[in-house]
Amino acid sequence: MSTVETMEKNKVKITFSVDAETFEKGMDYSYNxxxxxxxxxxxxxxxxxxKLIEAQYGKAIFFDDAVNFVLPEAYEKxxxxxxxxxxxxxxxxxxxxxxxxxxxxxxxxxxxEVTLGQYKGLTxxxxxxxxxxxxxxxxxxxxxxxxxxxxDVTDRAVANGDIANIxxxxxxxxxxxxxxxxxxxxxxxxxxxxxxxxxxxxxxAEIGQEVVVNVTFPENYGKEDxxxxxxxxxxxxxxxxxxxxxxxxxxxxxxxxxAESLKDYRNDICGKLLAQNIERFKAEKExxxxxxxxxxxxxxxxQAMIDADVEMKINEYAFQLQQQGIGLDMxxxxxxxxxxxxxxxxxxxxxxxVQARLALEAVAKAEGIEVTDEDIKxxxxxxxxxxxxxVDQIMQSVDFVNTVKADILxxxxxxxxxxxxxxx
Numbered sequence: 001m002s003t004v005e006t007m008e009k010n011k012v013k014i015t016f017s018v019d020a021e022t023f024e025k026g027m028d029y030s031y032n033x034x035x036x037x038x039x040x041x042x043x044x045x046x047x048x049x050x051k052l053i054e055a056q057y058g059k060a061i062f063f064d065d066a067v068n069f070v071l072p073e074a075y076e077k078x079x080x081x082x083x084x085x086x087x088x089x090x091x092x093x094x095x096x097x098x099x100x101x102x103x104x105x106x107x108x109x110x111x112x113e114v115t116l117g118q119y120k121g122l123t124x125x126x127x128x129x130x131x132x133x134x135x136x137x138x139x140x141x142x143x144x145x146x147x148x149x150x151x152d153v154t155d156r157a158v159a160n161g162d163i164a165n166i167x168x169x170x171x172x173x174x175x176x177x178x179x180x181x182x183x184x185x186x187x188x189x190x191x192x193x194x195x196x197x198x199x200x201x202x203x204x205a206e207i208g209q210e211v212v213v214n215v216t217f218p219e220n221y222g223k224e225d226x227x228x229x230x231x232x233x234x235x236x237x238x239x240x241x242x243x244x245x246x247x248x249x250x251x252x253x254x255x256x257x258x259a260e261s262l263k264d265y266r267n268d269i270c271g272k273l274l275a276q277n278i279e280r281f282k283a284e285k286e287x288x289x290x291x292x293x294x295x296x297x298x299x300x301x302x303q304a305m306i307d308a309d310v311e312m313k314i315n316e317y318a319f320q321l322q323q324q325g326i327g328l329d330m331x332x333x334x335x336x337x338x339x340x341x342x343x344x345x346x347x348x349x350x351x352x353x354v355q356a357r358l359a360l361e362a363v364a365k366a367e368g369i370e371v372t373d374e375d376i377k378x379x380x381x382x383x384x385x386x387x388x389x390x391v392d393q394i395m396q397s398v399d400f401v402n403t404v405k406a407d408i409l410x411x412x413x414x415x416x417x418x419x420x421x422x423x424x
Contacts, residue, residue: 117296
């Protein structure tokens with residue numbers, strides 16, 4: 001048996017227990033696990049009877065592992081009995097252990113209720129996916145820049161697009177700061193490699209000239225001791241170089257691409273940009289509708305739910321870094337961040353994601369949407385094909401099934417919202 005007590009909004013205390021027979025199984029497990037490390041005079045390690053060990057050391061010597069043995073199943077059973085969907089790790093407390101078994105409490109945050117507003121007929125901004133001539137020209141220029149020659153400039157000042165070779169030293173309150181100095185550095189003007197309007201202030205400077213550049217570090221700058229602070233840089237122009245672009249014609253296109261003519265290549269670019277825009281605008285439409293859906297919903301999200309999403313995102317990013325041979329601690333040190341600052345940076349994104357999930361799940365509930373075994377199997381087949389694994393093996397993963405089921409449910413809910421949406 002188990003009972004539930006509401007502690008505050010979206011937080012409950014669950015009281016549950018295991019009987020004496022069940023806890024005895026836990027005690028046997030704990031005894032067998034620990035007997036090899038317990039010394040009793042007259043017995044080799046691992047051979048002393050359990051009762052003798054309990055008589056000498058007390059029964060409590062086996063309680064910790066016994067609790068760990070019985071707790072997971074008892075906790076899950078209590079959640080199932082009370083139809084509780086938790087969104088945080090439980091705070092477990094052992095209330096009592098006696099001849100009747102063991103009693104526990106678990107304080108947990110639960111999934112909040114969502115008051116769903118008018119989710120049909122939401123408006124969206126329609127966008128034309130056809131690329132403009134300017135979009136195509138920009139792609140063509142990328143091809144030109146790949147084949148560009150870098151030439152020295154000696155007869156004029158720095159202009160936008162030039163590569164200025166500079167020495168620089170930065171100061172805050174007239175004190176040089178660590179990492180703010182460089183020599184013989186090639187800086188492309190207009191690339192926004194440096195912060196704020198640093199590069200623009202070099203335009204018009206001549207070779208050999210020393211320029212004072214004033215900037216303000218952004219509020220979210222990686223190094224906290226520099227964030228949001230005004231700084232002064234003393235910059236010397238050592239040399240100026242410019243890119244000499246090749247002429248854009250059929251011959252150039254034939255030499256650098258698989259196309260036969262400039263016209264054909266423009267058509268190829270147009271097709272690729274169109275496909276990219278269709279996908280991008282589809283994602284933007286979905287995001288716009290989800291944001292408007294969230295606006296018509298009322299929900300009180302526990303902070304623990306947002307924190308759990310932050311932790312998940314950081315773990316996923318840490319895994320990606322590990323695949324590249326970079327540890328998370330090393331990355332944080334390199335970026336001038338701490339774990340706390342990283343968590344703070346993720347919180348707004350996690351809050352939006354949690355709101356979106358809850359809103360879409362509320363739509364699914366209102367629409368009576370269900371996910372079938374066929375839906376899940378279809379996703380498993382995609383994964384099996386991608387990773388060359390048996391479908392049955394993937395379907396046996398409880399985590400996979402639960403994750404995919406939740407994703408499909410939200411996608412079906414989003415489809416309902418999209419199908420009823422109207423152009424603004």
